[in-house]
Every structure is written in C-alpha cells, then in structure tokens.
Amino acid sequence: MRILILDDEQSFVDELKFHIERYMATHLIGTDITAATSPDEIMNGDGAFDLVFLDIQMPGANGITVAKVLRERNVKTIIFFITAFDEYQDEAMDLHVFRFFEKPFDEKRLYSGLDKAMEYLDESYVDIYLNSGGDSVKVLVDDIIYVRRENRKITVFTTDGAYSAKGSFEDLVSKLPNTFFYLVHKSFLVNIHYITKYSYKELYLGDTRISVATRKQADFHKFWFDFLKRR
Numbered sequence: 001m002r003i004l005i006l007d008d009e010q011s012f013v014d015e016l017k018f019h020i021e022r023y024m025a026t027h028l029i030g031t032d033i034t035a036a037t038s039p040d041e042i043m044n045g046d047g048a049f050d051l052v053f054l055d056i057q058m059p060g061a062n063g064i065t066v067a068k069v070l071r072e073r074n075v076k077t078i079i080f081f082i083t084a085f086d087e088y089q090d091e092a093m094d095l096h097v098f099r100f101f102e103k104p105f106d107e108k109r110l111y112s113g114l115d116k117a118m119e120y121l122d123e124s125y126v127d128i129y130l131n132s133g134g135d136s137v138k139v140l141v142d143d144i145i146y147v148r149r150e151n152r153k154i155t156v157f158t159t160d161g162a163y164s165a166k167g168s169f170e171d172l173v174s175k176l177p178n179t180f181f182y183l184v185h186k187s188f189l190v191n192i193h194y195i196t197k198y199s200y201k202e203l204y205l206g207d208t209r210i211s212v213a214t215r216k217q218a219d220f221h222k223f224w225f226d227f228l229k230r231r
Contacts, residue, residue: 003033007055010037023114039066048073055082078117128175130156130163141176145205147189184220185213192227
C-alpha cells in the first residue's frame with residue numbers, strides 16, 4: 001500500500017509515520033510510506049498513493065490543492081486532512097475526504113480511521129464479472145454508479161459504460177457492499193459516492209434522476225446523512 005504523509009512539521013510527520021507503521025505491521029499490510037514536509041516536492045513529482053494524510057495549511061500550496069492533484073493521479077485515493085480550521089471543510093467535502101484530524105491527533109481516533117479506511121479499500125476493490133457483447137468483463141465495485149432492473153433485464157451502469165448482468169437482481173445486490181450501496185427503489189441500487197444532488201424524494205447521479213421510493217425515504221435520508229458524517 002502506497003501511503004503519503006505531508007505536513008510542514010517534521011516532528012508531527014515522524015509521530016504519524018510511527019503510528020501508521022505500527023498499525024500496518026500489526027495488520028500484516030505491506031506499505032511504502034512517503035513522508036514529506038514540502039508540498040512542492042509532492043506537486044512536482046508524479047507519485048500516486050492509496051492513502052494520504054495532508055496538512056491543509058502549509059507554506060506554498062495548501063492541502064486542498066495537493067489533494068486535487070493527487071486525486072487526478074488516483075481517483076480512489078483515500079484522503080485524511082489534518083486541520084483545526086472549519087473554514088476548509090466545505091471545500092474538502094467536494095473531494096470526498098475520508099476523515100479530519102486535529103493536532104495533536106488522538107491515537108485511538110487514528111486507528112479507528114485506519115480501520116474504516118482498510119474496510120473501505122477491501123470493499124472498493126472487490127470485482128465482479130458482467131457481460132459485454134457475450135464476453136465477461138471484470139468491473140471494480142467502486143466503479144459501479146448504479147444498477148437498474150427492468151422486468152428480467154439487469155443493467156449495471158459504470159464509469160466505463162453500461163453492462164448487462166446474468167442472474168437475479170437480488171443476487172447482485174447481495175454481492176455489493178451495503179456501506180455505500182443503497183436500494184432506493186425496488187428497481188434501483190445506487191452507489192452513494194456518485195450522488196451529485198439529493199432531496200428527500202429524489203436524487204441525481206450526474207444527469208440521471210432516480211426517485212426514492214416513498215417507503216424508503218425516511219431510512220435513506222438517515223443513511224445519507226450518516227454517510228456524510230463519516231466523510
């Protein structure tokens with residue numbers, strides 16, 4: 001696993017690196033950790049990372065700018081922001097930041113955040129096989145935007161296009177992680193990471209409008225805001 005720690009305080013970088021190495025060693029996860037104090041060093045390089053810890057306020061480029069660049073290199077990068085300033089949180093939410101940490105960080109909260117990140121990665125990189133013109137195509141779960149059922153036809157819409165799926169709708173639903181997939185209607189299973197607009201009765205996935213079934217509206221409303229709190 002490729003990990004980046006970027007903070008302008010060397011002592012903080014060293015402390016965070018120590019705890020991350022200890023966590024990964026305990027969980028038998030191989031790591032390649034890049035530790036830096038200069039955002040320019042990262043911006044001028046071409047490194048891509050799976051897990052990133054970024055200080056928001058640094059001399060030169062701030063953490064928001066660095067995060068945007070790193071997301072372009074790897075759209076699945078998990079970002080932890082280190083900040084004590086609420087003013088950045090709205091902008092950071094647009095980047096789907098995983099967690100916020102304040103200085104000095106709480107060790108238990110760090111480990112809890114790492115647990116959630118590992119759980120997310122495990123679920124995000126599970127793959128399934130769909131049909132494309134008679135051929136089987138492997139698709140990452142994280143790339144699935146939504147699944148639609150029309151009578152007996154099941155269509156899976158992904159970032160790379162739409163595919164048909166064999167088997168039952170219920171079987172496919174059972175294979176997808178319920179931490180970020182939600183059955184908002186008997187015919188629609190959505191990946192909430194791709195929701196661009198939401199109101200109580202409907203949501204949008206880009207230009208696609210999907211109604212939330214009346215009997216599911218209250219439960220999904222709670223699920224959605226619980227999800228936002230975890231980000």
